[in-house]
Amino acid sequence: MKILRYPVSLMLGTLAACSSTPAPVDAGADVTATDVVTPTDVVTPTDVVTPTDVVTPTDVVTPTDVVTPTDVVTPTDVPAIDVVTPTDVPAIDVVTPTDVPAIDVVTPTDVVTTDVPVVPRCGTMGSPSWAIENPLPVDQPFTSIFAAGPNDIYLASSTAAAARRWNGTTFAPVGGGTGVWGASASDVIFTDPTGVRRGAGTTFTATALGGAFRAVHGRAANDVFAVGLGGAVRHWNGTTWETLTSGVTAELSVVFEVAPNDVWVGSRSGGEGASIPLLHYNGTAWQQFTTSMIFSGASFVTPPTAVWGSGPNDVYFCFPERPVTRWNGSAFEQILMADLPGGCSGVSGTSATDVWFVGRTTSNGYVHRYNGTAVTHPWPASSRHLQSVHAASSTLVAFGGQGGSFATWDGATFTERSGGYREEIHRVWVAPTGEVFAHGPDAIYFGECGRWSKAMGVPGDRGDIAGLDATHVWFGATGGVRRINGTPLTVGPLEPYGIGASTDNTYGIWAANPTTVFSAGTTRGVEGMPSRDWVRAWNGSSWRDITPTVPFGNRRVTGFSATEVFVSGQSGAVLRFNGTSWTPESIGVTDFVQDLIALPGNVLIALTGNARNSRRRSPAGVWSSAGWGPGASLSFQRGWGNAENDVYATRYSGSGTYLWRWNGTAWTEVSILSDYLDDVAGNAAGDITAVGNVGRVWRYGRRAP
Structure with missing residues (x-):
């Protein structure tokens, strides 16, 4: 079978005939079966060998024939099918202007010292280095998302250094983030291994909170909760981050604030088989919910991966490999078992009649939309192992998942923003x-x-x-x-x-x-x-x-x-x-x-x-x-x-x-x-x-x- 090649946005791009060492024959179509090129012959793109030309071992191409860094391939030199559009190659994943053709260039501000850039591998210039080539922009999961606007989306990762910002064209690192939420486009908060970082764009100010934090959510710029390791809970009251005592010492992994006196927190208390997977804060005291209180008769459950609610009597929880669970104001109930038999890994919504879930099903993909009565599957072809979702509005929903997968919904169309393959490679x-x-x-x-x-x-x-x-x-x-x-x-x-x-x-x-x-x-x-x-x-x-x-x-x-x-x-x-x-x-x-x-x-x-x-x-x-x-x-x-x-x-x-x-x-x-x-x-x-x-x-x- 022939290996077909397509644009990078589909990760089926036509491959340039390059390698880390000189190729033994000219990559052009002018070399025929009668052309004998020795391993020492470096034939440059300008050296066209005609059918009658036989290159002998003494025909060594001199250094003046080698294409220098000033020979930049212009967009007209690349066949149309090979042209990489701005959405195909994230900016952080490309090197400086001297490293690649002009169509791939980004600015130095897109690279930070904690990140390894993605670069084409071809040629013998410069110092060798490690780089991610697939998938793009990173090979880490996006486990939390905040969409401030269609061209202003923040993606956090369980591996903090993989956090990125999407500006509508390219990805850029933000200095790290394990969880993200924003009060507005100009006030975005990341949690990280030392506390929180607050700002916008790619400029953030760090605040140490005495430990590693995993998740953040709030209702306003002066009302924000952050949770993390050791049962740590902090509340921003507009002036300071005050410490709250959760009553547990386990890692707290998710948080959702319905109101200042109605806050839900996911807990790993009891380990992976959490015996106390949920905590609730009423503004004064914490209540612990055991596994058997959530799932009748059950003694084992993996801690929740996401929480979202439209109000105090309508809160949804995602537990891996468990049914979607809903708090109705007085009790937990398991719902949507026929539509999402494997449960969900992420949930978000704009109202009680517009709730989005991500979770794997056998035939309906990963994206599911609930109107309060029925579930539809608007993206059944998705196979990106999605893990997180943020529904900012009816025309802006952002999704993230394994291997740096990222997509958006504009009210009519789903668009893949990340690139590459995400199958196993052994x-x-x-x-x-x-x-x-x-x-x-x-x-x-x-x-x-x-x-x-x-x-x-x-x-x-x-x-x-x-x-x-x-x-x-x-x-x-x-x-x-x-x-x-x-x-x-x-x-x-x-x-x-x-x-x-x-x-x-x-x-x-x-x-x-x-x-x-x-x-x-x-x-x-x-x-x-x-x-x-x-x-x-x-x-x-x-x-x-x-x-x-x-x-x-x-x-x-x-x-x-x-x-x-x-x-x-x-x-x-x-x-x-x-x-x-x-x-x-x-x-x-x-x-x-x-x-x-x-x-x-x-x-x-x-x-x-x-x-x-x-x-x-x-x-x-x-x-x-x-x-x-x-x-x-x-x-x-x-x-x-x-x-x-x-x-x-x-x-x-x-x-x-x-x-x-x-x-x-x-x-x-x-x-x-x-x-x-x-x-x-x-x-x-x-x-x-x-x-x-x-x-x-x-x-x-x-x-x-």
């Missing part, structure tokens, strides 16, 4: 020339120069990816493999193994050369027969079974040549295949081997369940301590390395960030604003990509001139 491989190939349950993805596209019509899978170059790439699939075989961006149909079952799960895959490929996976168990792990080898025309006779791990297969292939064993063993048979090798510890990393120079690294016990295999086949000492509780999942002093690993468990780097002396956290990451890979040129859930893609490399 595996990644980087070509020597910088092209990136990623794989997830939903699709195969291709990235180049910071632009991402999807292999349309090609199903995804959970298998690994292996390749030799950008035109020879294998994707592990159910019942066989798919591959790009000579034609760029063309993923062929499933190639069955011809052995085993059509339902075989392929997990690991590695290519030694164009006609020697190894894969590892599992034949699913059926009634009366257990599942069976296997390893298979392809000789260019057919597959054969080479499964070891001893237990082994089927998640990774790697090696250095067709006669030096490795899979992980059990209880501290690695199995080596010499082209004919398997030999178990003890790595010297009994830890389970999480992953195997083949480094240049025929050095193999075994990442173990306890990362402190990771081991090194020398080119001579001798196992020893890798000399690595990460935290005792740290466990790695997948790894990749370019050298023994340049190894990356994604974190499976433990504390810290989800990406770590070994520099030859110590492990350090890679400082990126990311949640869970599944895999990491790179190439010898230093282009590194890490991928994970909600479609997140982080890349490290040099920027375009």
Whole structure:
């Protein structure tokens, strides 16, 4: 199947033929099959090679032929389908004018030191750095929204640094915010890890309140409640933030003020299975509502994620995986169970007859509107895992959710303001020339120069990816493999193994050369027969079974040549295949081997369940301590390395960030604003990509001139 490319706003953009290293052939259509271009030849866009031109190894293009930073591609140079409109690329996610063509330029005021900018990855200029490439504008959830106007919307996140402001064209960081509410367009309040921040636009003044705060809501500029960790409650009376005693010490996560003497607060008292999930303040005292008081007979409930009410006798609560709950002035009642069987994660409204919910349903999307009698589903196609909503008026409703998803409703039309894919991405491989190939349950993805596209019509899978170059790439699939075989961006149909079952799960895959490929996976168990792990080898025309006779791990297969292939064993063993048979090798510890990393120079690294016990295999086949000492509780999942002093690993468990780097002396956290990451890979040129859930893609490399 051909990988189709469309504008970035749909994240199906036509990809520029760029990479972090010079391409081996001219990207233009003028190069024919008779043109031989050597790897040392850098052909610039102005060098048109005619069919009769054969570039010999001595034809080296001089530095004067290289396009300098002054050669900026103008809008007329980019085909219409590639033009990125202001709504396609948020301002914070683009670099300064010297980094990108004029159509992508933003001002320096859009970047703050706490944020990692989004930049196209192409070329060899400047210092390499990490940046988010998908999804956009951030890969963190927007869990709270305040819409001051259609071109003035504030989005807070459970990860404070991801908070943004939308000005109708671009996103800009606001310095952090875990919750947001505004008395007016000129008086917006964010909660943050130290207290609150008040202001408008991107200028805010911080006020420390003695702790971390999570949510804020009020009725007027001089009547605002903020809640946070340790049962903290503060009330702004127009002069000072006064302290109120809630009576609990748990985290308070949501707040909604109906009136000064009618305030509802969501609590984590009792932990995730909160025994006291709700508190109510009557202006003088606090009342605690237990789980059984809200859900008759229940003893377990996750704390509420949102509260909104049109008045004292009409207050709605969203509890994850529980029915929508309403306070009618005297009791709690569960409602809308047929329309929202999974409950809601966000609620807001303009009146008792105009209430908006966000919550996942099987067939009706995430957006639901209640008129007091019936529910409609105005946006059934939504699949953005929405979590928050603010209904500012009948013609302005704003939505936020996982992976930085953000959309608005103007009374007639829903408009996506964020960009990118938000499906799971589990595996990644980087070509020597910088092209990136990623794989997830939903699709195969291709990235180049910071632009991402999807292999349309090609199903995804959970298998690994292996390749030799950008035109020879294998994707592990159910019942066989798919591959790009000579034609760029063309993923062929499933190639069955011809052995085993059509339902075989392929997990690991590695290519030694164009006609020697190894894969590892599992034949699913059926009634009366257990599942069976296997390893298979392809000789260019057919597959054969080479499964070891001893237990082994089927998640990774790697090696250095067709006669030096490795899979992980059990209880501290690695199995080596010499082209004919398997030999178990003890790595010297009994830890389970999480992953195997083949480094240049025929050095193999075994990442173990306890990362402190990771081991090194020398080119001579001798196992020893890798000399690595990460935290005792740290466990790695997948790894990749370019050298023994340049190894990356994604974190499976433990504390810290989800990406770590070994520099030859110590492990350090890679400082990126990311949640869970599944895999990491790179190439010898230093282009590194890490991928994970909600479609997140982080890349490290040099920027375009």
